[in-house]
Amino acid sequence: MARWEGATVAVYAFDVVDDRIKSIWAVRNPEKLRPWTGIGGEGAGSG
Numbered sequence: 001m002a003r004w005e006g007a008t009v010a011v012y013a014f015d016v017v018d019d020r021i022k023s024i025w026a027v028r029n030p031e032k033l034r035p036w037t038g039i040g041g042e043g044a045g046s047g
Contacts, residue, residue, distance in 0.1 A: 001036060008036045 002010040011033060015023040027033060 008033050011036055 001008055002012070009028065011027045013025045014021055015025075
């Protein structure tokens, strides 16, 4: 998770195979990041 001035601006996921990074996914869409901000209810970033 990347934060800027207290706000979540991106969430990253890594696919690791044999101790090597195979793929990286990034989500930067503010609508899709809402669960990570704690806005609108319980989410992954609210605890």
